[in-house]
Structure formats: C-alpha cells, structure tokens
Amino acid sequence: MKQSTVYYTDFRVRGGQTLQQKLDRLVEAAGLGTLDLEGRFVAIKIHFGEPGNLAYLRPNYAKTVADAVKRHGGLPFLTDCNTLYPGRRKNALEHLAAAQENGFGPVTTGCELIIADGLRGTDDVEVPVPNAEYCPTAKIGRAVMDADVVISLNHFKGHESTGFGGALKNLGMGCGSRAGKMEQHKAGKPVVQEGLCRGCRQCAKECGSDAITYEGGKARIDQDLCKGCGRCIGRCNFDAIYAPQDNANALLCCKMAEYAAAVCHGRPNFHISLVMDVSPLCDCHADNDAPIVPDIGMFASFDPVALDRACADAVLAAEPMPGSLLGEHRANPGFGCCGDNFLDVTPGTTWRECLDHAEKIGLGVQAYTLKKV
Incomplete structure (x- = not known):
C-alpha cells in the first residue's frame, strides 16, 4: 500500500530553542526547500481568526513560514477568502482590519496580506475539479489561483459540521469565494x-x-x-x-475535498498543521471554548490527506481535557458518547467522508509514515 510521509515535532523546547525555530526545522525536514520557489508567488493560505476568537494561529508562525519561503527565493503572501456569512470578515476591507486587529501585518509576518476573492468576495476563477463527482468546477479566489505555489498553514481544531478543520478544510472551504462556499454548503439547511x-x-x-x-x-x-x-x-x-437531509454533512465534506483538489491540482503545494488550542468549534466563531485535548504538536507533509489523517489520529488518541466540552460530554453518562473525540464534541458531524473522498479522487492517501523531527 502506498504511504505518504508526515513529519512531526512536539511543542517541547530545550536549551534556548524557540517554537519558531522548531517549526522552521520541521518545514525544512519535510522538504519545503526541494520546491522551486525562486521568483515565484507563494500563497500561504491561513485563517486570520474572527476577532474575539483567541485560538487562531499567532502571526509568529506565519512569519516563520514566510521567512522560510523567502530564504528559498520565493515571494510569499498571506491570504484567505471572504466569509459567506456576515461578520468581521465578509468583505476585504473589514477582513484586513480584522487580520490587523489579530496581529497580522507586513511587519509581524514578513509579507503582505491579500484577500483572495477581492473586495466583495466575487473575484473568483472557475477551476476544473479533477475526478469530480459533485463539483465539476470550483469557484476559487483569484489570488490563490494566480499564485505559482500554494502552502496551507492551518490551525487544526474541531468543527460543527465537518468534525474537524485541517488542511483540506483550510484549502477547500477557505479558498472558495463566497459563491464557492455557497455551492459547498447548499445541500444541507437545518x-x-x-x-x-x-x-x-x-x-x-x-x-x-x-x-x-x-x-x-x-x-x-x-x-x-x-x-x-x-x-x-x-x-x-x-x-x-x-439537517433533515441525512447526508448533508457528508456531501459538504465531499465537496470540500473536491475544492481542495482544485486548489492543489497542477502546481506545487505543501501543507502544515499545528495541533494546538484544539477548540471544539471553528476559528470563524467570535469566541472559542476551552481546548478539548492537550496541545500535541506541529505536522507537515506534501500530502494534505495523509496530514489530516495523522493529525486526526493524534487527537483521537489524546485524553480529553477535564472541564472542556469533550470532557463534560464524556463525564455525562446520558450523553451517548461513541469514543470518537470529534463526534463526542458535536454528534451528527462527519469527518471520515472528507478523507475517504479526497483519497478516492486522487488528492492523496490516508496511509502514512510518521517521522519525528
């Protein structure tokens, strides 16, 4: 069976090390430097966090990745697309202001910020989806598609519809324009x-x-x-x-996998996940609950499917944090827990369907070898 390599490092620091240095060593060990980045535009897809939420990735991590790209001759920029729902990130002006409020800017990250689908979330490109079953084309933010290389830098956390948010969600839902997000969501109305x-x-x-x-x-x-x-x-x-349509979340997961495939297809891509502050819900919320498991580590791979699977396995193997939503549910004998740390946070969600479909359409494989850095 074909396996992909996923690189991993924990959050322990010794002898004057910093977490930024550990992240830098991780991405180099995982092969970032093997990409031809010289003179190329590199989109670093990240979630800037809804103001009020404090679980999003700190800009320090983004700077580490941007600096590594520049060291290899690349031209990095941080990017995200506007949200489908009203909030602080529904248009480019408010989105950039929200990012700046959360500490993201050229000084703190070492690169510029670009909202990929433009002022109103309408600047997109219709991209063919390889081996599509649900979305023959995907509506992706133009700046993402204009880039020569795509790097996903994501905060791995829970999600109320997809079980968790990792590399595939960061790429699939995150790179969809407002029309693209609507296409992914439209199957299930609660x-x-x-x-x-x-x-x-x-x-x-x-x-x-x-x-x-x-x-x-x-x-x-x-x-x-x-x-x-x-x-x-x-x-x-x-x-x-x-959602009265029983397969609504499963359809969402499959469409999200297809959108991620559209973003990655035909050009170099690299993926980084930080499994920390694993909040039960997405960073799109203007708040965040206590982490459901302890901080685990940083992961990187050329295969976003294997990366998500490795991160999911690490969270599934972790003990619930006492006092968290997961801990409360597990302690309640009437809750009906199933032993899955994601589903025991939000029953009725799905996550395996996304990985299964991503593997089916050729985006990557779930089998992986874990190498510690």
Missing part, C-alpha cells in the same frame, strides 16, 4: 425539532444571516435566508437543530 428547543436563543446569536426567529418561544429557521453553514447546529446544546 431545521428545528420543536420538542427539544428550549428557546435559549443561542442559535439566533450565532446565525450570521438573520434566518432564525422565535414563535411561541421556539426557534424557526427561514429556509430562504439560511445559507446552510451549520453554525446553529454546533451552538445548540440540546440537539434541537439538525
């Missing part, structure tokens, strides 16, 4: 089970589309306004909101 709804209004606070109202103390979701992002599902503590 509904409310009135008998379980407590009328706590937390889902309405989470909704970025003003699609949730209340009648008789029960939530109602306007299907015309809803964008299908699933954030209300993750916010509800009573399992009152669900």
Whole structure:
C-alpha cells in the first residue's frame, strides 16, 4: 500500500530553542526547500481568526513560514477568502482590519496580506475539479489561483459540521469565494425539532444571516435566508437543530475535498498543521471554548490527506481535557458518547467522508509514515 510521509515535532523546547525555530526545522525536514520557489508567488493560505476568537494561529508562525519561503527565493503572501456569512470578515476591507486587529501585518509576518476573492468576495476563477463527482468546477479566489505555489498553514481544531478543520478544510472551504462556499454548503439547511428547543436563543446569536426567529418561544429557521453553514447546529446544546437531509454533512465534506483538489491540482503545494488550542468549534466563531485535548504538536507533509489523517489520529488518541466540552460530554453518562473525540464534541458531524473522498479522487492517501523531527 502506498504511504505518504508526515513529519512531526512536539511543542517541547530545550536549551534556548524557540517554537519558531522548531517549526522552521520541521518545514525544512519535510522538504519545503526541494520546491522551486525562486521568483515565484507563494500563497500561504491561513485563517486570520474572527476577532474575539483567541485560538487562531499567532502571526509568529506565519512569519516563520514566510521567512522560510523567502530564504528559498520565493515571494510569499498571506491570504484567505471572504466569509459567506456576515461578520468581521465578509468583505476585504473589514477582513484586513480584522487580520490587523489579530496581529497580522507586513511587519509581524514578513509579507503582505491579500484577500483572495477581492473586495466583495466575487473575484473568483472557475477551476476544473479533477475526478469530480459533485463539483465539476470550483469557484476559487483569484489570488490563490494566480499564485505559482500554494502552502496551507492551518490551525487544526474541531468543527460543527465537518468534525474537524485541517488542511483540506483550510484549502477547500477557505479558498472558495463566497459563491464557492455557497455551492459547498447548499445541500444541507437545518431545521428545528420543536420538542427539544428550549428557546435559549443561542442559535439566533450565532446565525450570521438573520434566518432564525422565535414563535411561541421556539426557534424557526427561514429556509430562504439560511445559507446552510451549520453554525446553529454546533451552538445548540440540546440537539434541537439538525439537517433533515441525512447526508448533508457528508456531501459538504465531499465537496470540500473536491475544492481542495482544485486548489492543489497542477502546481506545487505543501501543507502544515499545528495541533494546538484544539477548540471544539471553528476559528470563524467570535469566541472559542476551552481546548478539548492537550496541545500535541506541529505536522507537515506534501500530502494534505495523509496530514489530516495523522493529525486526526493524534487527537483521537489524546485524553480529553477535564472541564472542556469533550470532557463534560464524556463525564455525562446520558450523553451517548461513541469514543470518537470529534463526534463526542458535536454528534451528527462527519469527518471520515472528507478523507475517504479526497483519497478516492486522487488528492492523496490516508496511509502514512510518521517521522519525528
């Protein structure tokens, strides 16, 4: 069976080392320097974090990667696409202001910041998806596609629809323009089970589309306004909101894998994941809960599928943090835990489907050899 190599280092530092130095050694050991970067535009895809959230990657890590690219002659820039839902990152001006508020700028990162799909999230390129089953083409932010090389630098964490967010989500959903994000999400629009709804209004606070109202103390979701992002599902503590299309999350995962394949196809790509501050929900939220497991380490590979699988395996093998959402669920005998650290945070999510489909369409393989640096 074909296996990919995933390189790993922990967060321990000794003898005057720094975490930035460890990250630099990791990316060099994983082969960043073997890429032909001389004079080439290098898109470093990162999530700048929704203001209020403190789990996103610090800009120091981005600078380490940008400096490594420049050392090999490349021309790096940090990039992300605008969000589908209203918030602080829905257009390029607010998105850049949010990034700066979270510490990202030319001085702190050593490179420029570019919002890949333009001012309003409409500047995209329709890209063929190799071996597609669901999305023959993908709508990708133009600046991402204009780059010669793509590097994914992502914070590995939980997610309320896809189980976790790693390299594939950073590339697939993250590089999609607003139209591209809509295409990925449109299969599953949630509904409310009135008998379980407590009328706590937390889902309405989470909704970025003003699609949730209340009648008789029960939530109602306007299907015309809803964008299908699933954030209300993750916010509800009573399992009152669900996607009636049973395979909605699985379809989302498959489409996300196809979008990631479109981003990577036909050009050099390299992937880095930091498994730290593993919050139960995405960095798109304007807050973050306690980490569900202890910090694990930094991973890098040329194969984003193997990388996600290695990170997922590391989180699955970790003990839950006491007092975290995962710890609380595991301690509650009535919760119905299944032993999967991702699904025990947000039941009904999926994550294996994304990796299975990515492997099926030829983006990478799940079998890996782990090499410690």
